Amino acid sequence: MGKRWKEDGELEESxxxxxxxxxxxxxxxxxxxxxxxxxxxxxFLLLLSPKFLPLLLLPPLVYWWVxxxxxxxxxxxxxxGRGEAPRxxxxxxxxxxxxxxxxVALSFAAENAEGKMGSELKRELSGFFLGVHRGAEEVLRRxxxxxxxxxxxxxxxxxxxxxVKMGEGDRRRALEQALETSLExxxxxxxxxxxxxxxxxxxxxxxxVVLPLCLLTLVPVLGSTGLxxxxxxxxxxxxxxxxxxxxxxxxxxxxxxxxLSPPPDSPSAGIFFFLLPLPLSFFLFRSLLxxxxxxxxxxxxxxxxxxxxxxxxxDGGEHRSLEMEEDFPGFLQELGSRLREGRxxxxxLRRASENRGGLGRWEDSPSRLxxxxxxxxxxLAKRSGRASGEAALQLSSHLxxxxxxxxxxxxxxxxxxxxxxxxxxxxxxxIISLTCQMYSVLWKRGMGFLPGFLxxxxxxxxxxxxxxxxxxxxxxxxxxxxxxxxxxxFASGLPLSLSVFTLGTMGGGTFLSFLT
Numbered sequence: 001m002g003k004r005w006k007e008d009g010e011l012e013e014s015x016x017x018x019x020x021x022x023x024x025x026x027x028x029x030x031x032x033x034x035x036x037x038x039x040x041x042x043x044f045l046l047l048l049s050p051k052f053l054p055l056l057l058l059p060p061l062v063y064w065w066v067x068x069x070x071x072x073x074x075x076x077x078x079x080x081g082r083g084e085a086p087r088x089x090x091x092x093x094x095x096x097x098x099x100x101x102x103x104v105a106l107s108f109a110a111e112n113a114e115g116k117m118g119s120e121l122k123r124e125l126s127g128f129f130l131g132v133h134r135g136a137e138e139v140l141r142r143x144x145x146x147x148x149x150x151x152x153x154x155x156x157x158x159x160x161x162x163x164v165k166m167g168e169g170d171r172r173r174a175l176e177q178a179l180e181t182s183l184e185x186x187x188x189x190x191x192x193x194x195x196x197x198x199x200x201x202x203x204x205x206x207x208x209v210v211l212p213l214c215l216l217t218l219v220p221v222l223g224s225t226g227l228x229x230x231x232x233x234x235x236x237x238x239x240x241x242x243x244x245x246x247x248x249x250x251x252x253x254x255x256x257x258x259x260l261s262p263p264p265d266s267p268s269a270g271i272f273f274f275l276l277p278l279p280l281s282f283f284l285f286r287s288l289l290x291x292x293x294x295x296x297x298x299x300x301x302x303x304x305x306x307x308x309x310x311x312x313x314x315d316g317g318e319h320r321s322l323e324m325e326e327d328f329p330g331f332l333q334e335l336g337s338r339l340r341e342g343r344x345x346x347x348x349l350r351r352a353s354e355n356r357g358g359l360g361r362w363e364d365s366p367s368r369l370x371x372x373x374x375x376x377x378x379x380l381a382k383r384s385g386r387a388s389g390e391a392a393l394q395l396s397s398h399l400x401x402x403x404x405x406x407x408x409x410x411x412x413x414x415x416x417x418x419x420x421x422x423x424x425x426x427x428x429x430x431i432i433s434l435t436c437q438m439y440s441v442l443w444k445r446g447m448g449f450l451p452g453f454l455x456x457x458x459x460x461x462x463x464x465x466x467x468x469x470x471x472x473x474x475x476x477x478x479x480x481x482x483x484x485x486x487x488x489x490f491a492s493g494l495p496l497s498l499s500v501f502t503l504g505t506m507g508g509g510t511f512l513s514f515l516t
Contacts (some may be wrong), residue, residue, distance in 0.1 A: 004033060004475050008024055010071050011024050011027060011067075011068075011070060011071055012024050012504055013027070014071045014073065014074035015027070015070055017074045017077070017078075017079075017112065017146065018070060018073060020076060020159060024326050027066075027067060027070060028067060028246070029060075029068060030264070031063045031064075031066035031067035032063060032500045034062050034066045034162035034286060035059040035062045035063035035066075036059070036076060038059050039059050042055050042056065042058065042059070042228060045185070050161070052116070055493065059161040062344040064477040067117055070401055075255070076115060076255050078147055079255055079258075080115045080116065080149045081116050081120075081147050081150070081185075082153075082189075082258065083146070083148040083258055084116070084117040084118070085117065085147075085150055085152035085153040086152060086179070086182045086183055086184060086186055086402055086405070087116070087178060087402065088109055088117055088153070088178060089152070089153065089156060089160070089178065089182045090398050090399065090402055091105075091108060091109040092105045092108075092160060092161075093160065093175040093176075094107045094108075094165055094177055094373070094391075094394070094398060095108040095177055095397045096160070096164065096171065096175060096470060097171070097172060097391060097395075099390045100163065100164045100165075100166075100171060101283060102137065102161070102164055103128075103136045104135035105127055106121065106127065106128075106136055106139060106140065109121060110122040110125050110424050117147065117337030120143065120146065120147075122141045122144055124139050124142060124146075125325035126137060132227070132391045137161055139476065140157065140160075140161070141157070143219065144157060150181045150183045150185075151185040152186055152189075153182070153183060155180040155181050155182070156177075156178035156179070156182045156397055157178075159174045159175070159177055159178040159181070160174075160175070160178050162174060163175050163178070165301060172394065176397075176398075177453075179398055179402075180188070180401070182374070183401060183402065183405045186409075187408070188410075189258040190258050190409050190412060191412075193256060193258055193476045194412055194413070194416075196224070196256065197253060197256070197257075197416065198416075200249065200253045200415060201253070201419075201420070203249065204246065204250065205251065205254070205399070205423060207242070207246065207515045208243055208246050208428075208470055208473075208474075209423065209427070209428050209431065209432075209470070212237075212238065212242060212244075212432075212463075212466065213431060213432070214421045215237070220430055234454065234459075234462060234464065238463065238466040239461055239462075239465070239466070242466065243466070243469050243470075243473070246470065246473050247473065250473060250477050253477070254477065254481075255479060256482050257480070258409075262287060266347040269488070289424060290428070290458055292456070292505065294457070294462045295457050296460075296464075296466060296502055296505065298461070299379055299461070299465070299468065299501075300498060300502075302468070303494045303495055303498045304495070305470065306490070306491075307490070307491045307492075307495055309493055310486075310487040310488075311487065311491045317363070322372050324372065327446070328370055328373075328399060329397075329399040329400045329403060330396070330426060331352055331353075331476050332373070332392045332393070332395050332396035332399070333393060333396040334351075334352045334355060335349060335352040335377075335389075335392050336388075336389045336390065336396060337394075338351060338352065338388070338389070338393070339385050339388050339389030339392060340385065340386055340393070341389075341391030342385065342386065343385070344385065345377075345378060345388065348389075349374075352383075373395060377392055381459045393427065397499075399469045413481055416481065417478055417481055418476050420474055420477065420481070421474075421478060423474060424470070424471050424474035424475055424478070424497060425471070425493060425496050425497050425500065426500055428469050428471070428474075428497075429468055429471070429498070429501035430466065430500050430501070430504045432463050432464075432466075432467050432504075433464075433467075433500075433501045433502075433503075433504030433505045433508055434502065434504050434508045435463070436456065436459055436460045436463055436464075436505065436508075437455060437504075437508035438508075439459055439506060440460075443456050444453070460505065464498075467497065467501055468480050468494065468498070469499075471494060472490065472494065475489050475490055475494075476490075
């Protein structure tokens with residue numbers, strides 16, 4: 001009974017977090033309806049054959065999956081939001097450093113923070129202005145509780161609140177300690193993730209690359225026994241089951257990864273689902289794909305169209321924004337030094353922009369972080385240019401520390417990222433193409449009389465399509481791990497992977513023909 005109440009409490013909490021406007025009873029009713037609907041196809045399958053009896057486990061699984069979906073979604077959103085906490089804290093501490101007013105700091109952070117946390121902070125802040133919350137401290141505490149009190153935010157929160165009542169020197173030290181506490185929590189989470197992720201990635205490689213190749217070795221045996229009287233089982237395996245398994249395993253890995261910055265706004269990995277029908281188009285194009293050159297031409301047509309799509313979706317403004325944010329700490333340091341010397345704001349900004357040329361006018365930056373910080377400094381410079389210079393130097397120090405943690409995290413992930421890139425672009429396409437050529441040799445040596453065997457060109461098409469899905473999936477996983485823009489990675493990675501697959505097909509066929 002206690003366990004059920006706990007689950008109901010978690011479900012109720014998740015529904016409040018997601019703001020779906022439904023209750024626990026409605027979720028349970030929908031889960032029950034879904035499980036009952038899943039019984040309908042099972043009834044007809046059981047009438048056909050008792051072999052489908054194990055599928056009776058499906059309705060309870062459907063009930064559990066639908067009933068716990070809000071909880072899993074809340075946990076995933078909170079996990080992703082935790083990565084935004086250091087940037088949010090940096091914005092809060094930067095504003096408090098200039099002006100020890102928590103309401104102003106919350107407004108500045110809500111305006112300049114990105115991602116889910118930023119939008120949720122705006123919602124909480126609007127409740128404060130409407131009189132729902134009694135004070136800015138309550139807004140910040142409720143906001144932290146809503147996100148599950150992540151250590152990156154909850155641990156430095158007392159220092160942040162106490163700094164409002166401190167003098168300038170003590171406030172600066174308290175805010176620096178608060179930011180360092182948050183960054184140390186990020187480092188600790190990343191260390192834990194690096195120790196955990198190796199086994200899931202090994203499983204990913206096993207299920208995505210090794211298992212399909214092992215299954216191919218069973219094709220002759222299954223074909224000779226008549227179990228492969230139709231190519232449908234292989235098509236469903238490589239076109240639906242294995243890609244779905246990869247998707248769920250990858251989603252599980254990414255749900256555990258600590259985000260160091262908001263994910264890039266780039267072409268969605270939903271294109272992964274666009275490629276899923278490619279192996280299933282086997283039945284539509286099988287009459288046209290009668291030779292290996294035709295198969296390769298077809299695959300290259302798909303890849304080139306996808307590459308053009310990703311290149312057309314590249315956002316130059318986003319690239320400029322990322323460059324400016326990377327160079328912003330150095331720009332602030334130079335701007336702060338000139339302001340502290342007593343230079344006017346306009347002159348200091350012009351000189352700093354000239355020395356940091358090539359990125360255009362900083363005040364016209366597409367980055368909300370850059371524009372919001374400069375707007376804050378402009379407002380402070382109207383009261384005191386020297387105080388604005390000191391603030392710019394402190395902001396530069398905060399942003400440098402945040403950037404150092406992000407670079408450290410990417411360096412720690414470099415080994416894992418390198419192995420994933422090697423598998424996606426070289427080892428996987430090469431191994432799969434050579435496997436197809438070995439199958440072709442066996443076919444030519446007398447396997448073709450068995451009706452259950454696929455002709456080599458059609459198997460090449462099936463595995464080549466699966467290889468494209470695997471490559472796109474691994475590149476998506478890589479972009480999420482490294483925080484890189486996906487469009488460029490997809491546009492260059494897919495042609496490279498297919499080039500290796502093509503060379504393996506042509507070179508492997510020639511080499512095996514020479515040996516035999």
